[in-house]
Amino acid sequence: MFVLVPMVIIFAIAFRPALPAGGIGTGWSLNAIRALADPSYPALFGRTLWTSALTTIACIAISLPVAFAMARLSPVWRARALLLVIVPFWTNFVIRVFAWQQILHAEGYLAEGLRFLHLVGENERLLGNLTAVVIVSVYTYLPFAILPLFAAAEKFDFGLLDAARDLGAKPLRAFLAVFIPGIRQGVVTAVLVVFIPMLGSYVIPDMVGGTGTQMVGNKIAQRNFTDRNLPEAAALSGALALLVLAPMFLRRKGKQS
Amino acid sequence: MKPSRVPFVTLVIVLVFLYLPIAFLVMNSCNTSRFASKWGGFSLRWYERLFERQDIIAALGNSLKIATAASIISMVLGTAAAFALERHRSRLQDAHRLLITVPLVLPDILMGMSLLLLFVSLGVSLNLITITVAHVTFCLSYVALVVQARLQDFDFNTVEAARDLGATKLQAFVKVTLPLLAPGILAGGLLAFTLSIDDYVITYFVKGPGSDTLPTLVYSMIKKSKDLPVINALSSLMLAATFIVVAVSQRLTRPTPIRD
Numbered sequence: 001m002f003v004l005v006p007m008v009i010i011f012a013i014a015f016r017p018a019l020p021a022g023g024i025g026t027g028w029s030l031n032a033i034r035a036l037a038d039p040s041y042p043a044l045f046g047r048t049l050w051t052s053a054l055t056t057i058a059c060i061a062i063s064l065p066v067a068f069a070m071a072r073l074s075p076v077w078r079a080r081a082l083l084l085v086i087v088p089f090w091t092n093f094v095i096r097v098f099a100w101q102q103i104l105h106a107e108g109y110l111a112e113g114l115r116f117l118h119l120v121g122e123n124e125r126l127l128g129n130l131t132a133v134v135i136v137s138v139y140t141y142l143p144f145a146i147l148p149l150f151a152a153a154e155k156f157d158f159g160l161l162d163a164a165r166d167l168g169a170k171p172l173r174a175f176l177a178v179f180i181p182g183i184r185q186g187v188v189t190a191v192l193v194v195f196i197p198m199l200g201s202y203v204i205p206d207m208v209g210g211t212g213t214q215m216v217g218n219k220i221a222q223r224n225f226t227d228r229n230l231p232e233a234a235a236l237s238g239a240l241a242l243l244v245l246a247p248m249f250l251r252r253k254g255k256q257s
Numbered sequence: 258m259k260p261s262r263v264p265f266v267t268l269v270i271v272l273v274f275l276y277l278p279i280a281f282l283v284m285n286s287c288n289t290s291r292f293a294s295k296w297g298g299f300s301l302r303w304y305e306r307l308f309e310r311q312d313i314i315a316a317l318g319n320s321l322k323i324a325t326a327a328s329i330i331s332m333v334l335g336t337a338a339a340f341a342l343e344r345h346r347s348r349l350q351d352a353h354r355l356l357i358t359v360p361l362v363l364p365d366i367l368m369g370m371s372l373l374l375l376f377v378s379l380g381v382s383l384n385l386i387t388i389t390v391a392h393v394t395f396c397l398s399y400v401a402l403v404v405q406a407r408l409q410d411f412d413f414n415t416v417e418a419a420r421d422l423g424a425t426k427l428q429a430f431v432k433v434t435l436p437l438l439a440p441g442i443l444a445g446g447l448l449a450f451t452l453s454i455d456d457y458v459i460t461y462f463v464k465g466p467g468s469d470t471l472p473t474l475v476y477s478m479i480k481k482s483k484d485l486p487v488i489n490a491l492s493s494l495m496l497a498a499t500f501i502v503v504a505v506s507q508r509l510t511r512p513t514p515i516r517d
């Protein structure tokens with residue numbers, strides 16, 4: 001009894017996020033669904049996927065050596081490094097994006113330095129483009145990628161690497177051919193926990209991106225708050241939800257077989 | 258053979274990369290100059306300005322109220338959920354587990370949107386209570402996970418022993434189970450508190466007019482480019498608060514030494 005009653009409540013609450021396209025009351029119509037055929041939407045979804053994919057690849061590429069290095073530290077330093085990776089993840093997200101907005105600002109030291117080195121043109125901006133969105137996204141999701149990779153790397157038998165080297169593999173080759181397959185499960189988790197939330201990214205493109213970097217999330221917010229068109233926002237959310245749930249179900253299928 | 262230095266160097270660079278923006282922010286909060294890019298000397302004037310802002314104080318109050326309520330409710334429900342997950346295994350539980358873990362990865366914007374639609378279709382007016390309900394929805398999952406991790410090494414024989422010695426179910430729960438699980442539950446609650454205080458996206462979707470929390474207020478200030486140095490000062494204080502909470506929860510989650 002003690003278990004059952006809260007369970008029903010939890011079911012009720014946990015079900016809420018699973019109902020993205022709930023009805024809105026005033027009759028039924030397919031207008032919102034039809035609005036999805038808007039010619040700008042394929043590009044929007046394409047851009048969302050592309051930005052998310054870039055961020056995910058960058059996060060994984062950076063996190064792999066980090067997880068490797070962390071797993072090889074002594075237990076005390078390992079715990080410290082882990083804490084250092086986690087703390088920024090608990091600090092306020094809006095604040096961190098705001099910090100980046102200031103760093104990348106046109107009159108900031110970074111922009112001036114790059115201009116001085118002639119790495120960026122005189123009128124080129126660091127904010128408002130895809131690079132800015134990806135850099136800040138990588139910054140935000142890096143801890144998400146490091147944690148599962150580290151958890152997997154910690155269980156990895158490093159003797160295998162020595163064996164690979166004894167057999168003549170160069171360090172990089174041993175890393176690619178032995179270490180990465182060895183922590184495959186961690187890599188899959190890391191890809192999912194970066195890629196899926198990235199698809200729903202809204203704050204980062206809104207704050208450091210420009211009109212050319214809008215993602216589905218921005219469109220949903222715009223439909224919602226600027227146009228006050230809830231059904232259309234809901235239809236977009238529904239499409240996004242399908243996009244998000246697909247990889248999750250694929251993974252479950254893969255696990256079962 | 259000498260191990261490669263590359264991974265270690267990457268680790269150090271990544272840590273610097275993670276903390277640089279935070280350091281930059283704190284540094285700027287003490288900058289006299291209005292412009293983030295120019296260093297004008299040390300001052301605490303933005304902190305003074307911060308405490309003159311009534312709207313910020315009010316938003317902070319809202320944030321604290323919501324976070325407190327949300328963390329208490331999700332502590333209760335999350336613990337119950339963890340018990341259900343740990344003690345009863347069936348096909349239903351698989352579905353239950355999925356429902357608990359989905360909010361962990363579901364993009365915030367979808368949670369926000371679905372909750373907004375739910376409230377709108379129920380005809381509930383948006384206010385602090387809707388924000389609290391929304392926060393409970395996502396905090397719950399985290400609390401359940403933390404408590405469940407604790408339950409995995411929990412010795413249910415202690416409860417059996419209490420029952421054998423004549424304790425009622427309630428007595429056994431209050432006197433044996435709860436005290437043993439308290440550190441895990443509290444850690445989950447703290448986690449819920451920080452998540453609730455930090456949340457922007459979901460809050461933005463379900464907040465009604467006039468009920469700003471700290472993150473939504475900060476966001477709208479940033480969007481309007483209003484009083485940016487004040488935001489730096491505010492951010493620094495929020496960062497300090499987060500670090501304290503993390504330090505406390507670290508102590509709580511540290512595994513308790515085994516006693517004889």
